[in-house]
Every structure is written in structure tokens, then in C-alpha cells.
Amino acid sequence: MKQVSTLFLKIAVIFIGIPVLALCIFLVPQLGKVAAEMLPDFPAIRYMVYMIFWGSAIPFYFALFQAFNLLRFIDSNKAFSQISVEALKKIKYCAIIISSLHILALPLFYLFAEMDDAPGVIFVGLLVPFASMVIAVFAAVLQKLLQEAIDIKSENDLTV
Template sequence: MQRVSTLFLKIALFFIGVPILALCVFLVPELGKLAAELLPEFALVKYLVFAVFYASAIPFYIALYQAFKLLQYIDQSKAFTDLAVMALKNIKRCAIAISILHVLVLPLFYLFAEKDDAPGVIFVGLVVPFASMVIAVFAAVLQKLLKEAIDIKSENDLTV
């Protein structure tokens, strides 16, 4: 049963990664063009959009890979090892990096909101940083719990 559930999660990781790749290939160039059209006074806004979205895709895929490794550790009965703690630590760092990158772009969302007179655009811009920070906090809590469990396990191994 354990291998079936981890297999399901590995497949889910694949299906999470494919749409983001499609967004990077098809939607980001269109967003860059739209940004350049809406804000013609900022000549480099198109490249800023490219840089932020493509730069945030890198830690996203690193985090997906770390999650895949964590599932492999579970399959190999190495879930309570320092390797799993390091994978969670890397996931946390990647989520923080994504959040920081998207927070840096919030002034761009403000300019779009001013241009279109739509204040809801700013809240849309807050979705990705907020979700990333939730993932980072969750990974940090899991990392701490796992580290404490490993410490308790090693203490019990020493007393026996």
C-alpha cells in the first residue's frame, strides 16, 4: 500500500510540473508582450517579466525534484534520516526563493492596477508569494518534527 501511495504522489508531481512548463513556454512570452503594451514607458518591463517567471521556475523544479527524492526515501524506508531532513530544508529554501521573487514584482502589479483602475490585480499578485510562504512554513514545521523524531530515535537506539 505504501508504494502505491508514493507512486500516486510521484505521478502527481509530474502532473504539477507539466502545466508550469507549459505556462513558461506559452504564457510567459504573452505576459511579457502584454506588460510591454500596458506599460510602454517602462521599456524593460518585458524582460523583467521574463526574468521573474523563468527565475522562479528554477526553484520550483528544484523543489519538485526534492519532493520526488523524499518520496524515494520513503519507498526505501529512509524517511527518518538526515537525507529526508535535507530534502525538506531544500524545499523550504526553494519556496522562500519563489516568494521573494514574486514579492519583488508586486510593484509591477501595482502599476497594472493603476493603469486599469482594478485594485483586485494587487491581490492576484499576492497569491503566489502567499502560497509559497505557506509551503515554506509547512516544510519548516515538517523538517523540525522529522529532526526531533530522528533525535528521539537515535537516543532510543543508544539506550538499548
């Protein structure tokens, strides 16, 4: 039963990566083009958009890889080990990096909101940094709980 649920989660991790890849291929160049049209006096904005969004895809896929590794550790009965704690720590740092990079893009969302006179666009821009910080906090809590469980387990192993 355990391997069936982890297989489902592994497939879900793979399917999470596909839409982000599609967004990076199709949407990011369009965003760069629109940003360059909005700010013709600042032609480097296109490349800044590319760096922010494509740059945040790198830690995203690294975090997905670490999540996949965590599922492999669960399959091999190594869930309560130090390597699982390290994987959670890497996921936490990746989420913080993604949130930081997308906070750099918030002025661009402000410009979109001013151009269309739609203040809700700013909240759309806050969605990814907020979700990333929630994931970072969740990973930090899991990391701390797992580390405490490992410490208790090793302490119990020493008393026996």
C-alpha cells in the same frame, strides 16, 4: 499499500510540473509583451518579467525534484534520515526564493490594477507569494519535527 500511495504522489508531482511549464512557455512571453506596452519608457521591463517568472520556475522544479526524492526515500524506508531533513530544508529555501521573486513582481500587478481599475488584481499577485510562504513554513515545521524524531530515534538506539 505504501508504494501505491507514493506512486500516486509521484504522478501528482509530475502533473504539478506540467501546467507550470505551459505557463512559462505560453503566458510569460505574453506578460512580458503587455508589460512592455504598458511601460514604453522602460523597455527592459520585458526582460525583468522574464527573469522573475522564469527565474522562479527554476527553484520550483528543484523543489518538485526534492519532493520526488522524499517519496523515493519513503519507498526505500529512509524517511526518517538526515537526507530527508536536507530535502525538506531545500524545499523550504526554494519556497522562500519563489516568494521573494514574486514579491518583486507586485508593482507590475499594481500597474495592471491601475490600468484596468480592478483592485482585485493585486490580490491575485499576492497569491503565489502567500502560497510559497505557506509551503516554506510547512516545510520548516516538517523539517523540525523530522529532526526531532531522528534525534529521539538515535537516542533510543543508544540506550538499548
